[in-house]
Amino acid sequence: MVRHFACPCLVRRPRAGRNGDSPRPARPNRDRVVAWLRDRRQWARGRAVPRIAALIIAGVFGYLPPATGATDTLTIGITQFPSTFHPAINLMAAKQYILAMTLRPVTDYGHDWKLRCFLCAELPTIENGLAEPTELADGGTGVAVTYRLHPDATWGDGTPVTSADVVFTWETALREGTGFAAREEYARILKIDVIDAKTFTLHVDRLTYTYNAFGGAILPAHLEAAPAAEPAEYRNRTLYDTQPTEPGLWYGPYRITEVVSGSHVVLEPNPTWYGPEPAFGRIVVRVIENTAALRANLLSGSIDYVSGQVGFNTDEALAFERDGEGAFNVSFVPSLVYEHVDFNLDSLYFGDRRVRQALMYAIDREALVDALFGGKQQVAHSLMHPLAPGFDPDVRTYAYDPAHAGQLLDEAGWRPGPDGIRVSAEGERLSFPLMTTAGSRVRELVQQVLQAQFRDVGVEALIRNQPARVFFGETVSHRTNPGLNMYAFLSTPEGVPVEMLRSDRIPAEDNGFSGQNFPGYRSDRMDELLDTLELELDPGRRDAMWSELQRMYAEDLPAMPLYFRVEPYVVPVWLSGIRPTGHQVPATMWIEEWRAVE
DSSP states (O other), X not given: OOOOTTOOOOOXXXXXXXXXXXXXXXXXXXXXXXXXXXXXXXXXXXXXXXXXXXXXXXXXXXXXXXXXXXXXXXXXXXXXXXXOOOTTSSOOHHHHHHHTTXXXXXXXXXXXXXXXXXXXXXXXXXXXXXXXXXXXXXXXXXXXXXXXXXXXXXXXXSOBOOHXXXXXXXXXXXXXXXXXXXXXXXXXXXXXXXXXXXXXXXXXXXXXXXXXXXXXXXXXXXXXXXXXXXXXXXXXXXXXXXXXXXXGGOOSSEEEEEEETTTEEEEEEOTTOOSSOOSOSEEEEEEOOOHHHHHHHHHHTSOSEEOTTTTOOHHHHHHHHHHOTTSXXXXXXXXXXXXXXXXXXXXXXXXXXXXXXXXXXXXXXXXXXXXXXXXXXXEOSSSXXXXXXXXXXXXXXXXXXXXXXXXXXXXXXXXXXXXXXXXXXXXXXXXXXXXXXXXXXXXXXXXXXXHHHHHHTTOEXXXXXXXXXXXXXXXXXXXXXXXXXEEEEOOOTTOOOHHHHOGGGOOOGGGTTOSSOTTOOOOHHHHHHHHXXXXXXXXXXXXXXXXHHHHHHHHHOSEEEEEEEEEEEEEETTEEOOOOOSSSSOGGGGXXXXXXXX
């Protein structure tokens, strides 16, 4: 789930033809699509903004006091409210953005895309002796990695963060039904040796090239042991959701002091924080799901700043760049945020790969990028960004070709019906929901274009959107939509997508809906490749494996790649210290560096 400043966005155009072996088909309707998109944007902006501004003045969007004049308060706008505040359940970007102010991982990636310590005192390596390859009973090679927690790390209630918390977190993750999203990462730990209150050794069942990464959350054993006693009920009983203002849940620069579901979260400095003192005495994170309303609130001063990761879309940032009159610094940061549309491979519509490929040929992604994002976004052809290590530029691409889309649908047994919508031999219509998070104007425009272009090849997509906390908390994580889900994944610079692609990571009732293989993708070869890839320590051989993974993804299409997002940062000129990373670690991980300047 991760990205950089003043760096131009890479734009790679598809090669000729479907497989690079034939001329690219003509696109006579490209100009029409682009013009239609632009007209829709202007129409929406012209109708929505005045109406929304009037509602803001009337106080409809919340009762919190305006940010203007509150010198000790920073009010941040985001577009989604977390479905949970538990750090290990349902890994949602909006939640990660907030929790980065309240917690710190043991290790994670920094601005230079290299692994570093956050909660540990020194990054363990084989070279410094804190990591050591070990021989396993089955003859394989594991690794023992020793971490020393920061000596002053303390929960907000004064209880020290200790090795016992690490052991408790590991044991809780392994209990069936607790719902940890990345349970497999904990399952690889064979045992934990507690050396002292602040030092522990992980004995891991394999030696991977990221052997010293330990980014999982640490939970407070003294508070969460009771809720975790019944694993099947843990998701409903965790204090992170029943009592999120409990100080002992947090050990970062800030702690949560108020939560109003769907509206806002208030954070205040944590007196037990061991790092540099944060500058703001109060941070208010306001949730405004409609991005036009978000813009109006920023212009009116009701909020100070909009998150670069769960805030504005690129087109809105372009408007600020054009019309901001020097009040904002605008930048576009290339990122590993992968916007895509998941197929449900267990539904009757998408089990045939030809149907999935047909829908790829049916859409004009270049027109979308040009019209909605001023060409700043990168069209995606697989799940790996061109900036990521291991990227292969020669994977299969899908140029816009509705005629070939129709041919593939014919071959798959979906023939045009009397109303133009295709039907199967059994009379089943090729009609399904197309869902995403409600309130994102750009995503809604993308949906409308997909809907129209699917219709051109005889496919009916029914737009059914939900608030983010419902969409991610239920629909996506429980795989209840038989159709398409549009959202984004964030990733680390060379993170192996085990959770997203391995067959045993499909969320289901019998595994407590753990895992993030939401499409339900199953491939023995992909499973083998994922297992082998992370064990390969030689970068050259690893690149060859990455290439095969990308080729399989582009052929099998568990999801429709749309584009890689740039993160648009619209920062008021008086706010300093915000440094984007370009990957899954949000800028709020360094919230203690943010300052108001004259």
